[in-house]
Amino acid sequence: MNRKVIIIGSGPAGLTAALYTARANLNPLVLEGNQPGGQLTITTDVENYPGFPEGIMGPELMEKFRTQAIRFGAECHFKHVTKVDFNARPFKVWVGDDMFTSDSIIISTGASAKMLGLESEKELMGYGVSACATCDGFFFKDKKVLIVGGGDSAMEEANYLTKFASEVKIVHRRDEFRASKIMIDRVMNNDKISVIWNSSIKEILGSKEKGVHAVILEDSQSKNTIEENCDGVFMAIGHKPNTDLFVDILDFDSAGYLITTKGSTATNIEGVYACGDVQDHVYRQAVTAAGSGCMSAIDAERYLENN
Numbered sequence: 001m002n003r004k005v006i007i008i009g010s011g012p013a014g015l016t017a018a019l020y021t022a023r024a025n026l027n028p029l030v031l032e033g034n035q036p037g038g039q040l041t042i043t044t045d046v047e048n049y050p051g052f053p054e055g056i057m058g059p060e061l062m063e064k065f066r067t068q069a070i071r072f073g074a075e076c077h078f079k080h081v082t083k084v085d086f087n088a089r090p091f092k093v094w095v096g097d098d099m100f101t102s103d104s105i106i107i108s109t110g111a112s113a114k115m116l117g118l119e120s121e122k123e124l125m126g127y128g129v130s131a132c133a134t135c136d137g138f139f140f141k142d143k144k145v146l147i148v149g150g151g152d153s154a155m156e157e158a159n160y161l162t163k164f165a166s167e168v169k170i171v172h173r174r175d176e177f178r179a180s181k182i183m184i185d186r187v188m189n190n191d192k193i194s195v196i197w198n199s200s201i202k203e204i205l206g207s208k209e210k211g212v213h214a215v216i217l218e219d220s221q222s223k224n225t226i227e228e229n230c231d232g233v234f235m236a237i238g239h240k241p242n243t244d245l246f247v248d249i250l251d252f253d254s255a256g257y258l259i260t261t262k263g264s265t266a267t268n269i270e271g272v273y274a275c276g277d278v279q280d281h282v283y284r285q286a287v288t289a290a291g292s293g294c295m296s297a298i299d300a301e302r303y304l305e306n307n
Helices: 011-023 038-042 058-072 119-124 132-138 152-163 179-189 284-304
Strands: 001-011 029-031 075-077 081-084 093-097 098-108 110-115 145-150 167-171 193-196 197-209 211-221 226-230 232-233 240-241 272-274
Touching: 001 011, 001 284, 011 029, 011 038, 011 098, 029 098, 029 211, 038 058, 038 098, 058 075, 075 119, 075 193, 093 211, 098 232, 098 284, 132 152, 145 152, 145 197, 152 167, 167 284, 179 193, 211 232, 226 232, 272 284
Parallel strands: 001 029, 001 098, 029 075, 098 272, 145 167, 145 232, 167 193
Antiparallel strands: 081 093, 093 098, 110 240, 197 211, 211 226
16 A cells, blocks of 8 residues: 655654654654664663653663654554665655555664774674763773774763773874864863874774773884774764665765755655754754654655645
8 A cells, every 4th residue: 555654764763753744644654674763772871862851771762752653653663675766656665575655755764883894893893892982881890992083972982981991092093183172172181091093993802702802903104013902992983874775866965964955854856855863964863863853744744735
């Protein structure tokens, strides 16, 4: 059967869009993807979402969003969309061999943390390697950790990790940070933090059983390598929007984020909307994602009324 709206992705953006479209009697189909609930499902404590003064766990917050959307008639499936066709209406969306059609589409596929691309990093993710200091910092009480990156988020995460770790070293491939001055000052004035300049991680040493015990660092100028002992490695080298599905279909900016019309969530194809981190590289917060999810639902509802 043809749908009025299909939401591709979940997280606070997609599930808020689901809530609003469901309450507008549009019976949304939500295809939540590989990480239902989005990045918040790998975040432990969410302390900055309004209305939860005591804080709430990320997965629990997303479960509440989902329950609320389902209560009003949203249909949520943990299915991963493999192909789309927006050339003609109704729009087509595939999950493997199963095809769904819809009069409008809301995209909320989010973004994923960038990785170094090492085999050892993949293998040890969650066993001493992390892309989320706020999620995992707690597990490194009185330990030595490395953080990779040079932007504001790397500085923020380094500072945050000093609440737990006894020593934090920032590994940066250049000889200066691109972070803002205030963030750099905070890091440089923190006794627990030091910097390894002009270096990159070539290998992470450890095992799933025992965790990480060291990394191999390469000097970007001399190409010499050294072994640096540590108990954990945190990646803070930015995010990549999950937009592979929409290559050659929708408009992107230079960083790969979907472009939406100013003051709207409309993409370059009429009837297709985007919300959350897939189109927002500035704020990237749960509350702003939820807000844009509400916007895209209202945009889709108006589009359907007028067509």
